[in-house]
Amino acid sequence: MSKKDNNVLDKHTRIINAAEKIFAKRGFHNSKVSEIAKEADVADGTIYLYFKSKDDILISLFEESMDEIIQKLKSAIKDLSDPLEKLKSFIGVHLNLLKDNRYLAEVIQVELRQSNKFMKEYENEKFQEYLYILSGILKEGQEKGIFDKEILPGIFKRMLFGALDEISTSWVLSKTKKYSIEECSKQVFKVFSKGILLK
Amino acid sequence: MSKKDNNVLDKHTRIINAAEKIFAKRGFHNSKVSEIAKEADVADGTIYLYFKSKDDILISLFEESMDEIIQKLKSAIKDLSDPLEKLKSFIGVHLNLLKDNRYLAEVIQVELRQSNKFMKEYENEKFQEYLYILSGILKEGQEKGIFDKEILPGIFKRMLFGALDEISTSWVLSKTKKYSIEECSKQVFKVFSKGILLK
Amino acid sequence: MSKKDNNVLDKHTRIINAAEKIFAKRGFHNSKVSEIAKEADVADGTIYLYFKSKDDILISLFEESMDEIIQKLKSAIKDLSDPLEKLKSFIGVHLNLLKDNRYLAEVIQVELRQSNKFMKEYENEKFQEYLYILSGILKEGQEKGIFDKEILPGIFKRMLFGALDEISTSWVLSKTKKYSIEECSKQVFKVFSKGILLK
Amino acid sequence: MSKKDNNVLDKHTRIINAAEKIFAKRGFHNSKVSEIAKEADVADGTIYLYFKSKDDILISLFEESMDEIIQKLKSAIKDLSDPLEKLKSFIGVHLNLLKDNRYLAEVIQVELRQSNKFMKEYENEKFQEYLYILSGILKEGQEKGIFDKEILPGIFKRMLFGALDEISTSWVLSKTKKYSIEECSKQVFKVFSKGILLK
DNA sequence: GATGAATGAGTCTTCATTCAT
DNA sequence: GATGAATGAAGACTCATTCAT
Numbered sequence: 001m002s003k004k005d006n007n008v009l010d011k012h013t014r015i016i017n018a019a020e021k022i023f024a025k026r027g028f029h030n031s032k033v034s035e036i037a038k039e040a041d042v043a044d045g046t047i048y049l050y051f052k053s054k055d056d057i058l059i060s061l062f063e064e065s066m067d068e069i070i071q072k073l074k075s076a077i078k079d080l081s082d083p084l085e086k087l088k089s090f091i092g093v094h095l096n097l098l099k100d101n102r103y104l105a106e107v108i109q110v111e112l113r114q115s116n117k118f119m120k121e122y123e124n125e126k127f128q129e130y131l132y133i134l135s136g137i138l139k140e141g142q143e144k145g146i147f148d149k150e151i152l153p154g155i156f157k158r159m160l161f162g163a164l165d166e167i168s169t170s171w172v173l174s175k176t177k178k179y180s181i182e183e184c185s186k187q188v189f190k191v192f193s194k195g196i197l198l199k
Numbered sequence: 200m201s202k203k204d205n206n207v208l209d210k211h212t213r214i215i216n217a218a219e220k221i222f223a224k225r226g227f228h229n230s231k232v233s234e235i236a237k238e239a240d241v242a243d244g245t246i247y248l249y250f251k252s253k254d255d256i257l258i259s260l261f262e263e264s265m266d267e268i269i270q271k272l273k274s275a276i277k278d279l280s281d282p283l284e285k286l287k288s289f290i291g292v293h294l295n296l297l298k299d300n301r302y303l304a305e306v307i308q309v310e311l312r313q314s315n316k317f318m319k320e321y322e323n324e325k326f327q328e329y330l331y332i333l334s335g336i337l338k339e340g341q342e343k344g345i346f347d348k349e350i351l352p353g354i355f356k357r358m359l360f361g362a363l364d365e366i367s368t369s370w371v372l373s374k375t376k377k378y379s380i381e382e383c384s385k386q387v388f389k390v391f392s393k394g395i396l397l398k
Numbered sequence: 399m400s401k402k403d404n405n406v407l408d409k410h411t412r413i414i415n416a417a418e419k420i421f422a423k424r425g426f427h428n429s430k431v432s433e434i435a436k437e438a439d440v441a442d443g444t445i446y447l448y449f450k451s452k453d454d455i456l457i458s459l460f461e462e463s464m465d466e467i468i469q470k471l472k473s474a475i476k477d478l479s480d481p482l483e484k485l486k487s488f489i490g491v492h493l494n495l496l497k498d499n500r501y502l503a504e505v506i507q508v509e510l511r512q513s514n515k516f517m518k519e520y521e522n523e524k525f526q527e528y529l530y531i532l533s534g535i536l537k538e539g540q541e542k543g544i545f546d547k548e549i550l551p552g553i554f555k556r557m558l559f560g561a562l563d564e565i566s567t568s569w570v571l572s573k574t575k576k577y578s579i580e581e582c583s584k585q586v587f588k589v590f591s592k593g594i595l596l597k
Numbered sequence: 598m599s600k601k602d603n604n605v606l607d608k609h610t611r612i613i614n615a616a617e618k619i620f621a622k623r624g625f626h627n628s629k630v631s632e633i634a635k636e637a638d639v640a641d642g643t644i645y646l647y648f649k650s651k652d653d654i655l656i657s658l659f660e661e662s663m664d665e666i667i668q669k670l671k672s673a674i675k676d677l678s679d680p681l682e683k684l685k686s687f688i689g690v691h692l693n694l695l696k697d698n699r700y701l702a703e704v705i706q707v708e709l710r711q712s713n714k715f716m717k718e719y720e721n722e723k724f725q726e727y728l729y730i731l732s733g734i735l736k737e738g739q740e741k742g743i744f745d746k747e748i749l750p751g752i753f754k755r756m757l758f759g760a761l762d763e764i765s766t767s768w769v770l771s772k773t774k775k776y777s778i779e780e781c782s783k784q785v786f787k788v789f790s791k792g793i794l795l796k
Numbered sequence: 797g798a799t800g801a802a803t804g805a806g807t808c809t810t811c812a813t814t815c816a817t
Numbered sequence: 818g819a820t821g822a823a824t825g826a827a828g829a830c831t832c833a834t835t836c837a838t
Binding site: 029148150151152154155156158159160161162163164165166167169170178179183184187188190191192193194195196197 | 228355357361362368369377390396
Binding site: 550562581 | 775
């Protein structure tokens with residue numbers, strides 16, 4: 001999106017978009033608020049009419065992105081009844097979302113961990129909600145007698161998120177893009193579905 | 200280790216130990232070199248007799264820790280012939296190492312990603328070596344006809360590392376320690392072994 | 399000029415004036431940027447809105463001062479046709495300018511030489527322009543048959559500048575002011591005019 | 598002189614020689630004591646067995662050099678009876694001494710002014726002694742009825758020193774060495790002798 | 797006397813945030 | 818609401834000097 005096109009959007013959105021781009025390029029701590037302001041084509045001070053602080057930009061960026069991701073994940077699995085199909089869809093949507101939004105992927109994978117507020121103080125409800133969808137799929141499959149009941153949902157959700165997260169990170173940072181996102185999705189689904197199916 | 204005990208160690212080690220603790224507590228960017236110096240019980244300037252810069256402390260901390268981890272992982276699987284046993288051992292050692300060294304775990308999981316040098320410029324040979332052990336176990340199992348040949352080692356190693364990494368992170372950051380490390384190891388092994396076994 | 403009066407000037411000028419005073423008092427290397435800021439009644443950071451670095455303040459101070467000096471010297475000799483009168487005027491204006499601006503004199507005489515940039519890397523166009531006026535006066539006199547043609551302008555300009563520079567320095571640093579500026583002017587003119595006149 | 602040859606000298610001399618070289622290359626404020634120590638092939642701490650401080654090295658360097666210069670100047674004019682010959686000799690010796698000792702010249706011309714102690718606090722007896730020789734030559738000529746009695750010795754000595762100093766400085770810093778030292782000597786003598794002769 | 801590892805005071809510069817316009 | 822000039826706190830790093838060996 002060109003800076004010109006961006007200017008028709010409301011300032012809140014322009015700042016979030018600019019921050020996403022700058023954070024992805026420089027990392028959170030090495031990004032300057034003035035740089036974000038310049039990219040968003042607003043004055044430095046204007047940022048503070050829409051956000052409380054630099055940290056708040058990152059938190060908002062994360063929450064709004066997660067909202068969008070969660071909504072897309074939910075809508076993708078909404079009409080599926082088979083937990084296995086839900087799992088396959090979840091994995092595919094997660095990896096494709098990040099592929100389609102390179103900046104967001106970099107921010108979430110790499111920079112999100114840089115604000116102390118996030119990892120330690122911030123309660124991170126959105127992330128909990130994301131994980132809840134995952135454990136929900138497992139539990140549903142266990143109740144339906146498809147998935148192994150010995151798998152603990154609280155551990156499974158972390159394991160699968162970690163795998164998807166790492167695959168995304170390495171894909172985003174990789175220059176050669178040796179594997180396609182489709183291939184990655186297939187492989188992750190193969191291992192995790194076989195890993196939890198009752199047989 | 201008390202500050203007193205620490206003082207018998209050579210200064211390089213004292214500084215690395217102090218940095219590990221401070222980085223874990225405050226995060227890389229929020230840690231002051233003067234704080235590390237104080238914790239190591241040396242003068243600020245002494246740090247620069249042993250390290251080129253603050254970044255260099257983090258890089259050295261990572262490399263020295265990875266060296267130790269890789270050595271322990273290698274020695275743990277060295278005498279095992281069954282790839283499945285190697286996988287189980289690898290998972291157990293990885294998770295237990297981090298449990299036994301809380302500061303190191305926090306630094307590797309959370310803070311390591313904060314130096315631009317690391318994620319983008321730094322080649323990260325140590326990490327490649329770590330991943331190579333993992334893909335090696337998979338390949339060996341595939342050659343022995345135990346593991347599914349369709350699993351791509353380049354994707355598998357990332358997937359398993361991501362899962363272990365996320366389990367470690369959440370375990371380290373978790374206050375309640377709801378699950379034991381042993382339980383986590385068992386679950387990860389269960390899913391990944393079933394996921395890649397030929398049946 | 400009191401700090402209060404100074405405050406009506408634009409910040410660039412206030413900083414230059416403050417630097418002139420502080421550099422004169424402490425010397426370039428012993429002057430703190432924060433001290434200049436305090437004297438200029440601006441915040442430390444404000445300095446960096448107007449100058450790239452501490453070195454840049456000194457260079458700007460020099461260039462702006464030389465501009466003023468050169469302009470005054472040029473305008474002083476502009477309407478004179480006799481090279482001898484030009485010489486007398488040049489000497490008088492040079493010495494009086496420094497007398498009227500004690501801080502500037504100290505900075506130019508003593509501190510200017512302290513920035514490596516100046517003496518070795520910096521091309522110093524302004525100073526070349528200053529010297530060019532001097533050699534111009536000699537050449538004009540030689541062409542008019544008044545001055546000795548054997549005197550080399552390239553050496554003469556340095557000789558006279560050196561003499562004026564040293565007289566100024568010792569006058570500025572002298573506590574007793576044993577000789578008046580007028581007396582100094584007269585003596586310098588006497589020696590140099592007799593020294594170069596054809597007779 | 599090679600570092601090896603230098604090692605046969607006593608440490609005081611080795612340190613002074615090293616400082617002369619380093620100060621000339623980097624300037625006083627940008628020279629590190631450790632660099633001088635390395636060049637002198639002694640330990641950092643050894644410097645402080647022979648000199649009180651970094652400033653003290655510069656002061657000693659200056660005083661010892663001036664002693665040598667003054668002695669050479671005195672001995673050069675000692676057997677001359679004609680004040681005009683003394684003047685010619687003085688000028689020639691001054692300029693040649695600096696030509697033959699490039700490092701010393703740079704230090705005296707450029708770096709000497711960088712220590713506050715020198716220009717403001719330090720009484721600078723050696724320099725006074727140097728100037729005293731100059732005013733002595735003028736006075737002797739005036740008493741003998743050769744030089745113009747209206748020239749004030751206190752101003753004349755500064756004027757001539759300034760001229761010689763500036764000629765040396767520009768000669769030392771000049772890359773092309775457009776004029777020879779002999780040519781410079783001749784020109785300075787020409788102007789100053791004609792300038793003060795009674796006719 | 798000689799060493800050089802250790803010290804720690806000192807400062808330029810950055811940049812998130814504010815506020816007068 | 819919007820601006821952007823101004824603020825000033827904060828910190829990595831340097832290097833003259835010391836002192837235990």
